[in-house]
Amino acid sequence: MSFDDAYGALTDHDDDTRWAYGTGFADPLAGVPAAIPPGVDRAALAEYCLMLGDDALIMSHRLQQWVTLAPELEDEVAIANIALDLLGQARLLLTRAAEASADVAPAPAAASSAAAPAPVAASSAAGDAPVAASSAAGDASTGARGEDALAFGRGPAEFRNVQLVERADADFAHLVARLLAFATWRLAVLDRLRDTADPILAAVATKAVKELTYHREYAAHWVVRLGDGTDESHSRMQSAIDALWPLLAELDHEPSPLAPTTWRPEFNAILSQVLTAATVAEPAAAPAESSAAAPAESSAAAPAESSAADASLSTEAPDAVSAVDDAAEMSLPGATLPPTHRGGGGGGARAANFEISPLAESGRDGVHTPALAEILDEMQGLARSVPGGVW
Amino acid sequence: MLDFEDTIARDQRIEPRDPMPEAYRKTMIRQIAQHAHSEIIGMQPEGEWITRAPTLRRKAILLAKVQDEAGHGLYLYSAAETLGADRGDLTTRLIEGRQKYSSIFNYPTLTFADVGVIGWLVDGAAICNQVPLCRSSYGPYGRAMIRICKEESFHQRQGYELLMTMMRGTDVQREMVQDAVNRWWWPSLMMFGPPDGDSPNTAQSMAWKIKRHTNDELRQRFVDMSVPQAVSLGVTLPDPALRWNEERGHHDFGTPDWDELKRVISGDGPMNAARITRRRQAHEDGAWVRAAAAAHARKKAS
Amino acid sequence: MNHEWPLFEVFVRAKRGLNHVHVGSLRAADHTMALHHARDLYTRRNEGVSIWVVRSDDVVSSGPDDKEPFFAPSGDKAYRHPTYYAIPDSVPHI
Ligand SMILES: [Fe+2]
Ligand SMILES: [Fe+2]
Numbered sequence: 001m002s003f004d005d006a007y008g009a010l011t012d013h014d015d016d017t018r019w020a021y022g023t024g025f026a027d028p029l030a031g032v033p034a035a036i037p038p039g040v041d042r043a044a045l046a047e048y049c050l051m052l053g054d055d056a057l058i059m060s061h062r063l064q065q066w067v068t069l070a071p072e073l074e075d076e077v078a079i080a081n082i083a084l085d086l087l088g089q090a091r092l093l094l095t096r097a098a099e100a101s102a103d104v105a106p107a108p109a110a111a112s113s114a115a116a117p118a119p120v121a122a123s124s125a126a127g128d129a130p131v132a133a134s135s136a137a138g139d140a141s142t143g144a145r146g147e148d149a150l151a152f153g154r155g156p157a158e159f160r161n162v163q164l165v166e167r168a169d170a171d172f173a174h175l176v177a178r179l180l181a182f183a184t185w186r187l188a189v190l191d192r193l194r195d196t197a198d199p200i201l202a203a204v205a206t207k208a209v210k211e212l213t214y215h216r217e218y219a220a221h222w223v224v225r226l227g228d229g230t231d232e233s234h235s236r237m238q239s240a241i242d243a244l245w246p247l248l249a250e251l252d253h254e255p256s257p258l259a260p261t262t263w264r265p266e267f268n269a270i271l272s273q274v275l276t277a278a279t280v281a282e283p284a285a286a287p288a289e290s291s292a293a294a295p296a297e298s299s300a301a302a303p304a305e306s307s308a309a310d311a312s313l314s315t316e317a318p319d320a321v322s323a324v325d326d327a328a329e330m331s332l333p334g335a336t337l338p339p340t341h342r343g344g345g346g347g348g349a350r351a352a353n354f355e356i357s358p359l360a361e362s363g364r365d366g367v368h369t370p371a372l373a374e375i376l377d378e379m380q381g382l383a384r385s386v387p388g389g390v391w
Numbered sequence: 392m393l394d395f396e397d398t399i400a401r402d403q404r405i406e407p408r409d410p411m412p413e414a415y416r417k418t419m420i421r422q423i424a425q426h427a428h429s430e431i432i433g434m435q436p437e438g439e440w441i442t443r444a445p446t447l448r449r450k451a452i453l454l455a456k457v458q459d460e461a462g463h464g465l466y467l468y469s470a471a472e473t474l475g476a477d478r479g480d481l482t483t484r485l486i487e488g489r490q491k492y493s494s495i496f497n498y499p500t501l502t503f504a505d506v507g508v509i510g511w512l513v514d515g516a517a518i519c520n521q522v523p524l525c526r527s528s529y530g531p532y533g534r535a536m537i538r539i540c541k542e543e544s545f546h547q548r549q550g551y552e553l554l555m556t557m558m559r560g561t562d563v564q565r566e567m568v569q570d571a572v573n574r575w576w577w578p579s580l581m582m583f584g585p586p587d588g589d590s591p592n593t594a595q596s597m598a599w600k601i602k603r604h605t606n607d608e609l610r611q612r613f614v615d616m617s618v619p620q621a622v623s624l625g626v627t628l629p630d631p632a633l634r635w636n637e638e639r640g641h642h643d644f645g646t647p648d649w650d651e652l653k654r655v656i657s658g659d660g661p662m663n664a665a666r667i668t669r670r671r672q673a674h675e676d677g678a679w680v681r682a683a684a685a686a687h688a689r690k691k692a693s
Numbered sequence: 694m695n696h697e698w699p700l701f702e703v704f705v706r707a708k709r710g711l712n713h714v715h716v717g718s719l720r721a722a723d724h725t726m727a728l729h730h731a732r733d734l735y736t737r738r739n740e741g742v743s744i745w746v747v748r749s750d751d752v753v754s755s756g757p758d759d760k761e762p763f764f765a766p767s768g769d770k771a772y773r774h775p776t777y778y779a780i781p782d783s784v785p786h787i
Contacts, residue, residue, distance in 0.1 A: 057447075061442060064441045064442050064450075064454060065442060067434065067438050067441060067454070067457055067458075068434050068435050068438045068457075068669060068670075068673060069669075069672070069673045069676070070673065070677065071673070071676065071677025071678075071680035071681055072677055072680070072681055072698070072720065073431065073461055073464060073465055073468075073720075074465065074719055074720065074721065074726075074730040074733070074734065076434075076458070076461040077458055077461050077462055077465070077730070077733045077734050078729065078730065078733045080454055080455075080457065080458035080461070081458070081733050081737075083454060084451060084454055084455060084458070087447065087450060087451050087454065088451065090447070091447050091448075091451070094447075147447050148446050148447060151447055152445070152446075171676075172676075172677070172680050217729075218729060221725060221726065221729070224687070225683055225684045225687040225722070225726075226680070226683050226684075226687075228686075228687045228690060229682070229683025229684060229685075229686040229687040230679070230682055230683050230686045232679050232682075232683070233679055233680070233682070233683030233686075236679070378442050378443060379442060379443065381443060382443045382444070382445045382503055383445040383446070386445070386560075386561065386563055386564060387561070388560070388561045389445065389557075389560050389561055389563070389564055390556055390557070390559060390560040390561075390564070391444075391445045391446045391449050391503070391553070391556060391557065391560075408754065462734055465717075465719060465734055466717060469717045469718045469719065470717075472700060472718060473718075477695045477696055478696050478720060479694050479695045479696030479697065480694060480695060480696075482696075483694050535717070678697075681697040681698060681722075682697060684697075684698065684722035684723070684726065685697045685698060685722050687722065687723075688722040688723035691723065692723075
């Protein structure tokens, strides 16, 4: 009996640009000019890409820890998808950070403050040639060197992610609460970066907006289901929101001059709306801003990309969370506006505006909870334990 | 039942609402469920390395691969449900130890080279086993297998590519690869099941065209495929009896430790308890989440 | 124990100009969740594809003639759902 022609398909590899579903190795930035435009401050660009890249990398790590532990198999697939999207964003952003300025890369001699048997920069340099040879499908050798040096070569104090992404999740309610806040914030921010001056950052933001729209929707639906579901799930969801709330103040401390400043009303409006649908109470403390405070001009511009993913589905679910999506579209003021470049004094003024005092210490300044050191031990241990290793 | 036998004889597919002997239905449910369980439990050995992968590219590949396995499990549970099985019930059987999964996943993954070797040998053996199943007489199973085989080929390639890269690295890395090959070679051969003389169900499964080749035929094919791959990789397969037999046109090879296979299948493998415990924990920890979603859906519907 | 969530059948239009084709089933608490899961599982979120989800127990099937059945699935039982798989055209025919 002859074997199936499925064997033919197994050796027919011309059609794929990936090793497995979900990992695109075709260059997602193909056609985007890589040169940094003259007006852009390279150091500021590198620093901001690092911040946004670290947010995605650490949040992805927390999601990866849920693999094989999700409440249902379909959610296994969904959580892995979100983790993959964020990992992809992290890789592009860290690569850009390394390109924009060599200063963000860890110095070879002082790879980190964490336990490091060998400086990782040395191993990635040694591995340069084979890695480049084996990844002809897409990774530029500089890209692989840049992203890995940054991901595996820095200690906690050099990471610039917000503390929101570090926290371990006590249960699924904590995960979806954190994911809702993270995706809503990041979507609002990256939506406003789609026309930023650096073409690569703008392209990454444009790609990420579609992904984050999906992440926000996934999280919002789960917050509503758990909040409204059973007595047990309601109280777990309420505790998760209570635990989330103190982490949100940090989001207003955004030291980068490239960071958009107008995301907060959209963020607050969406959180309020989801929590209302979920019958979960907003904790009394910050953030104080309610949906009513969304700027009046905001209803005008709804970017098509934000809703593209939804539009590709043939049905509309007429439930509370669809209303959230509508509201989100109505309150995306940044779509047609140039990104706000704000001066040094802006942070304080804005914080006052939203009745949140800026944190004295933030992940953005390299101040982290002990959770980050634990994450990095896990993430970097192997890479650091094989001097000169190539993978 | 003439229809059923006639359909089989004409090499046509049996579809869900066709009349079929109860024994055929039960056999199919058991086989598909065990296969589905294997995909889901199979996420664990490699899943442990996602957060520890040494480059971001490897992390992305491994995460995508483990996600694929969840998808495979779902395709297969879906096929089993066309026969009247219920996924909740099948999951209960798995975590209560009443249904089996592939014994290969009861071995531990000790180093990152294991990720490569699992892709190369374990996914490779799975491909050998599964490509003929694309023509299984039960339609939904065969169609699920087509999707799965397509993805398994990516899995095998990423594993082999990782090993090639590591073999170009340091001595420590080459030792890691050889050590992983030493540990996984024999369990991979056992993935094809007991020898034909010891496989009482094979004849019926072949007659029903659920199975298209015997265990020993598939094992031989796998050995013949793997030997040249090992050579070009530069590793030694841990079998002193392994040599080319000109007369047969196949490789001769040693006898796997069938007692070990029996022990692992009956629950005595190094990781049996850990695998089931983790699956049960996910299922039990998720109960309140699933119940909440069901309750919310009921409220909305009313 | 039966699953907490009902079964949904999934139909995918892989690209414009093609019919929606049945690709399999999944478990979800409601239609919204079923659509999300279907996008993740059966399309890996490809842009431009269109998905239908239908509760399996809402599918009515003609079924083959159940003469002398050893196993006659009963149309009124949700868990014995009538399903005719087909591989969508986006999967290369193999
Ligand atoms: Fe698989
Ligand atoms: Fe696989």
